[in-house]
Amino acid sequence: MTGRRVNNRLTYLTLTAVAFFFTIPLYYSIVVASRDNASLASVPPPLFPGGNFFENVSRVFDTVPFGLAMLNSVLVAGTISISVMFFSTLAGFAFAKLRFRGRNILLLMTVGTMMVPTLAGIIPLYILMVKLEWVGSLYAVVVPALVNAFGVFFMTQFLSRALPTELLEAGRVDGCTTWGLVWHVVFPAARPAAAVLGMLTFMTAWNDYMWPLMVLTPENPTVQVALSTLAAGYVNDYVMGLAGTALGTLPLVIVFALLGKHIIGGIMQGAVKG
Amino acid sequence: MATRAPERADAAPPRRPAGKRRPTGRHWRHAVDVKASPYAYVAPFFLLFCAFGLFPIGYTLWVSLHEWTLLDDEHTFLGLENFRVLLTDSYFWNATYNTLSIGILSMVPQLLLALWLAHLLNRPLRAQNFFRITLLLPNVTSVVAVVVIFSQIFGRDFGLINWVITSFGGEGIAWRDASLSSHLAISTMIMWRWTGYNALILLAAMQAVPRELYEAATIDGASSFTQLRKVTVPMIRPTIAFVVITSTIGSMQIFAEPLLFGAYTLTGGQDRQYQTLSLFFYENYMRLDFGYSSAISWMIFVFILIIAGVNYLLTSRMKGNLR
Numbered sequence: 001m002t003g004r005r006v007n008n009r010l011t012y013l014t015l016t017a018v019a020f021f022f023t024i025p026l027y028y029s030i031v032v033a034s035r036d037n038a039s040l041a042s043v044p045p046p047l048f049p050g051g052n053f054f055e056n057v058s059r060v061f062d063t064v065p066f067g068l069a070m071l072n073s074v075l076v077a078g079t080i081s082i083s084v085m086f087f088s089t090l091a092g093f094a095f096a097k098l099r100f101r102g103r104n105i106l107l108l109m110t111v112g113t114m115m116v117p118t119l120a121g122i123i124p125l126y127i128l129m130v131k132l133e134w135v136g137s138l139y140a141v142v143v144p145a146l147v148n149a150f151g152v153f154f155m156t157q158f159l160s161r162a163l164p165t166e167l168l169e170a171g172r173v174d175g176c177t178t179w180g181l182v183w184h185v186v187f188p189a190a191r192p193a194a195a196v197l198g199m200l201t202f203m204t205a206w207n208d209y210m211w212p213l214m215v216l217t218p219e220n221p222t223v224q225v226a227l228s229t230l231a232a233g234y235v236n237d238y239v240m241g242l243a244g245t246a247l248g249t250l251p252l253v254i255v256f257a258l259l260g261k262h263i264i265g266g267i268m269q270g271a272v273k274g
Numbered sequence: 275m276a277t278r279a280p281e282r283a284d285a286a287p288p289r290r291p292a293g294k295r296r297p298t299g300r301h302w303r304h305a306v307d308v309k310a311s312p313y314a315y316v317a318p319f320f321l322l323f324c325a326f327g328l329f330p331i332g333y334t335l336w337v338s339l340h341e342w343t344l345l346d347d348e349h350t351f352l353g354l355e356n357f358r359v360l361l362t363d364s365y366f367w368n369a370t371y372n373t374l375s376i377g378i379l380s381m382v383p384q385l386l387l388a389l390w391l392a393h394l395l396n397r398p399l400r401a402q403n404f405f406r407i408t409l410l411l412p413n414v415t416s417v418v419a420v421v422v423i424f425s426q427i428f429g430r431d432f433g434l435i436n437w438v439i440t441s442f443g444g445e446g447i448a449w450r451d452a453s454l455s456s457h458l459a460i461s462t463m464i465m466w467r468w469t470g471y472n473a474l475i476l477l478a479a480m481q482a483v484p485r486e487l488y489e490a491a492t493i494d495g496a497s498s499f500t501q502l503r504k505v506t507v508p509m510i511r512p513t514i515a516f517v518v519i520t521s522t523i524g525s526m527q528i529f530a531e532p533l534l535f536g537a538y539t540l541t542g543g544q545d546r547q548y549q550t551l552s553l554f555f556y557e558n559y560m561r562l563d564f565g566y567s568s569a570i571s572w573m574i575f576v577f578i579l580i581i582a583g584v585n586y587l588l589t590s591r592m593k594g595n596l597r
Contacts, residue, residue: 008399011394011397011399012399014394015391015394015395015399015405018391018405018408018409019404019405019408019409021466022408022409022411022412022466022470023408023411025412025420025423025424025427025466026411026412026415026423028423028426028427028434029419029422029423029426032426040432041431041432044437044441045432045434045437087318087319088319090315090316090318091315091316091318091319093315094311094312094313094315094316095316098311098312098315099312100309100312100313103312106316106320110319113323113327115519115523115578115582116327116331116575117523117526117527117574117575117578118527119527119552119555119571119574119575120330120331120334120571120572120574120575121326121327121328121329121330121331121333121334121571122330122334122571123330123334123337123559123564123567123568123571124329124330124331124333124334124337124568125326125330126559127333127337127344127564128326128330130344143326144322144325144326146318146322147318147319147322148319149319149323152316152319177304177307177311178307178308178311178312179307179311182315203414206416207414207415207416207417207418209416209417209418209529209530210529210530210552210556214559223416224416224417224418227416227418227419227422228418228530228533228534228538230422231418231421231422231425231534231537231538232534232537232538238426238429238432241422241426242422242423242426245418245419245422245423248416248418248419249415249416249419252414252416253411253414253415256407256410256411256414257407257411260403260406260407260410261403261406261407263410264403264406264407264410264474267410267471267474267475267478268474268475268477268478268481
């Protein structure tokens with residue numbers, strides 16, 4: 001009995017230590033972001049937040065178009081998540097509950113494409129964007145991401161479990177078309193998983209870096225592109241770099257901390273069969 | 275093209291379920307609906323995938339066989355020349371070495387730690403959700419933010435880690451300057467961002483392991499560690515393989531870390547000591563040498579296929595041994 005209690009205490013201790021190491025960099029970024037550059041040189045370095053945060057933030061806005069970047073990121077991530085939720089639910093429903101020729105092979109292809117690295121096609125994708133004259137515009141970031149294999153697979157798994165076939169059959173008997181079923185049965189049933197998928201997609205789109213860096217310009221950036229401009233041009237101005245980072249990261253981190261339970265549930269559900 | 279499904283929707287508006295059914299006349303429409311609509315629902319994904327996924331991958335191969343720059347409309351066919359040059363390019367092999375080194379340094383400890391954390395969380399604990407959320411916090415933080423934060427922490431003069439080292443009487447390390455120290459710093463960033471995520475995926479698999487197995491093991495007097503080794507790991511092997519493969523694919527594409535750790539230098543340090551393959555690709559892309567950079571991205575793809583294949587063979591072999 002005592003053995004188990006000691007064991008448990010050790011578990012809590014370890015997990016708390018890990019939680020400490022997982023949060024301390026975020027905390028420290030706030031400390032630095034709220035100081036001035038001179039105080040970083042002091043020994044010992046500052047361990048508590050100071051009062052310079054808003055001054056540093058205003059310098060961020062003077063250096064890069066940060067307001068525009070925030071707006072762009074909200075637009076990009078918002079559009080992508082709504083579209084991914086919609087099209088993934090449709091495709092997931094078809095794969096999970098409808099019978100059609102080639103279904104298995106198409107589903108296998110979908111899963112297979114999840115393994116393909118983005119890098120493998122990125123040059124022609126760029127050439128395509130040049131031809132479409134989308135370089136520098138948000139279309140280049142949004143359109144290729146409107147639906148993805150992960151979303152389709154995720155919704156397929158959820159709907160094959162959570163959507164009772166009897167309900168669909170009952171709808172058919174009542175004379176529903178397939179679209180009618182989608183509207184009246186599938187969408188309501190898919191809502192919890194779609195919400196999780198939407199949040200995951202929003203985060204991924206918000207944090208996406210390489211492709212936006214390639215096709216967008218510093219004049220019309222997303223948050224990540226603007227942040228990297230900050231990090232690139234002002235090597236020694238740590239406080240400003242971290243103030244921008246805090247501004248671009250913290251909203252998402254806070255939302256996540258509040259909704260984290262559901263998001264984590266979604267990730268873990270999606271993973272079981274993966 | 276992405277609007278195909280809604281167009282279909284207009285063509286076949288939802289009928290009221292309560293309406294009177296008239297089987298004749300609508301029969302063919304029903305047949306078309308049942309046969310064709312599934313394709314309409316999966317079409318947006320496949321159309322988009324073909325346009326922005328499949329076609330570019332094939333086209334990469336085509337571009338890589340040419341001398342191709344964005345500025346020039348003429349593309350001279352070179353055959354395999356780009357690949358020949360690439361395979362004798364010492365910068366390419368340097369980047370390959372760095373990628374593998376950073377990959378191994380970050381993946382091995384990360385997976386062991388993730389496995390252990392998942393094992394710790396796989397029991398009734400108070401504050402489960404708190405621990406899970408903190409595990410995933412780093413993953414919510416963007417790569418750019420992670421590198422900016424850790425660049426400060428790994429700073430030579432005012433960095434947090436060097437302060438700890440010097441206050442214990444050691445000498446501060448110029449993390450960026452040497453090969454091993456820069457790889458360690460970059461690996462730390464990757465580990466910090468991904469360990470918790472992988473732990474949660476492993477935890478999900480662990481929760482599907484039947485409880486009776488653990489009960490039986492406990493009755494047999496197996497310690498917690500033995501249970502992890504003898505019960506958990508064999509039971510969740512497919513998920514472990516999945517995590518290994520996805521982390522490998524991820525580690526072959528490490529890009530933002532070396533780029534921003536070096537304050538946006540494309541060479542990854544003065545002596546290219548931490549230039550990864552993706553950064554090497556990006557360096558050549560920025561020179562607008564599309565032919566050569568396409569060859570690089572194909573080589574990265576080939577490496578990934580090889581590693582995934584080896585991984586698949588290893589895991590299926592292990593399964594074979596178990597039986």
